[in-house]
Structures are given as structure tokens and as C-alpha cells.
Amino acid sequence: MSTVIEQAVQARLVASAPRMETVPATLRYDREDPFAVSMAFPPPATLEGVEVSWAFARELLARGVDAPAGDGDVRVRPYGYDRTVVEFHAREGVAVVHVRTCELRRFLERSQHLVPAGREHHYLDWDEELAALLEEYP
Template sequence: MSTVIEQPVEARLVAAAPRMPSIPATLHYDRSDPFAVRMTFPAPATLEGVEVCWTFARELFVTGMDEAVGHGDVRVRPYGYDRLVLEFHAPEGTAVVHVRTGEVRRFLDRTTDLVPLGLEHHQVDLDHDLAELMRDAC
């Protein structure tokens, strides 16, 4: 079984214009970083013209499926029957996107098959990580 899950999703950028353009994004989960999820937007979909990747807690997605969650740079909340709203806050501004709940649910199901919720700590080798830190400090 692979230790990395990648899933393309369709995101809709919420803007002042009446049309909400569809933009591609990729959800990414790696067993070696079991608490985190990454969402990547390709360069053509960003104002800066470079790929943008947001990393946030998998638990944020899990909780955001049912209720508004997040107080920092990333916030998630359900919207209607089959949408999630994701807000990405940065010094340059805020991006708000809608994604289909079903796509996120499929992604989360795959991540929990790989690493069950609540058992993420079994994937982290603290002794090894501490030894690496100490080796570099000497």
C-alpha cells in the first residue's frame, strides 16, 4: 500500500464577479506527516503565477465537514448540501473556495484507511527525530 495519497479536486473560487471560475487543486496526504493535509493550487490559478500549497491539520477537514472550524490561516465550514467552504488567509489577502463535500469525504476515507484517526502518533518516530535534532546540534 502506498504511503502517499493524492487526489485532484475541483475548487470554485468565490469572487466579486458573478461567475465562479473552476480551478484545479490537489489534496495530498503523506503517512510520514500523519497529522497534516496539503492542498495545492497550480501556478495558473494563483495571483502570483506560482504554485501555492497550504498545509493544515487533517482534523480541520474532518471537523469542517459538520461545523465551522479554524481560527488561523485556514478555516473550513459546510455550505449547503454538498459543498465545503475553505478560507485561506494570508498577508496578501483572503481566498475563499468551494469544494464538493463528496470529493473531500472520499479523500478523507482514503487517508483514514491509511492512518486511522486517533492513531497518527504511531506513524511518528520521536526517538529518531530527537536523535536527528541532537546530532545536528553537536
């Protein structure tokens, strides 16, 4: 069984202009980092012209499809009947995207099959984590 789940989604970039532009994005979940998910945007969809990826808590995404969640760099909230808003806050500004809630729920369900919520700690390699931490602080 694969330890990584990737799912392509269409995100609508919300801008000050009245039209919302559709941009491709990829949701990713890796069993080796069981508490996190990431959302990556390809170079053409970013101001810098390089791929940009944001990592955040899987639990934040799961809570945010039903009710506003997050108060940091990433915030998630329902929008209307079938959309979820994901906000990415950085020094340079805020990027706001709308994603179909059904796509997010499908991704979360797939990640739950890989690592059930509440069982993430069983998938951590504590020896490797400790070795990496000790390596950072000689």
C-alpha cells in the same frame, strides 16, 4: 502499500465578481506527516504564477465538513447541501474556495485507511524528529 494519497479536486474560487471560476487543486496526505493534509493549486490558478500549497490539520478538514472549524490561517465550514468552504488567510488577503463535500469525504476516508484517526502518533519517526530538532538548535 503507498504511504501517500493524492486526489485531484475541482475547487470554485469565490471572487468579488458574480461568476465563480473553477480551478484544479490537489489534496495530499502523506503517512510520514500523519497529522497534516495539504491542498495545492497549480501556477495558472495563483496570482504569483507559481504553485501554492497550504498544509493544515487533517482533523480541521474532517471537522469542517460538518461544522465550522478553524480560527487561524485555514478555516473550513459546510456550505449548503453539497459544498464545503475552505478559506486561506494570508497577509496578502483571503482566498475562498468551494469544494464538493463528497470529494473531501472520499479523500478523508482514503486517508483513514492509511492512518486511522487517533493513531497518527504511531506513524511518527520520533528518532528522526528529535535529530531534526537538535540539528536546528546546535
